[in-house]
Amino acid sequence: MGILRNLSECFTFYTKPAEKRIPKKTVHVRVKMDCEGCVKKVTNAVEDFEGMESFVVNKSLQRVSVTGNVDAQDVLDEVRGTGKTADMWPFVPYNLVAYPYAQGAYDMKAPTGFVRNVPQAVGDPKSPEMKMMVLFNDDNPNACSIM
Known part of the structure; x- marks a missing residue:
């Protein structure tokens, strides 16, 4: 009886789809924002993102930072969906x-x-x-x- 249960657990383990687990990280996206309307549009796009814990929209740096269990390409696609020009943040601190x-x-x-x-x-x-x-x-x- 115990062997059959262990055997069935082995088969159910392989038949279940593997859940995609994204590690917690911060994604920075460069977005061209000119006015407060642009900031509001980007904020509305990012605030209900699945797996997001926090976000910061910085108009002076032209950057959106999203922290959480998110995929970088998904965040970029969501921001581009607003009609704004966006790409991954290509800069590092000077020091x-x-x-x-x-x-x-x-x-x-x-x-x-x-x-x-x-x-x-x-x-x-x-x-x-x-x-x-x-x-x-x-x-x-x-x-x-x-x-």
């Missing part, structure tokens, strides 16, 4: 890249304090320049103690 003035990274249209996320700006962690930067970093417990 997180090693070479912010590398070709393609510095963008005049980027918001203040942000540069484009390109591979040339990141830098190789094994390069001598990056090793020297970490050597004198205040957050490094093994840093030089002369400072």
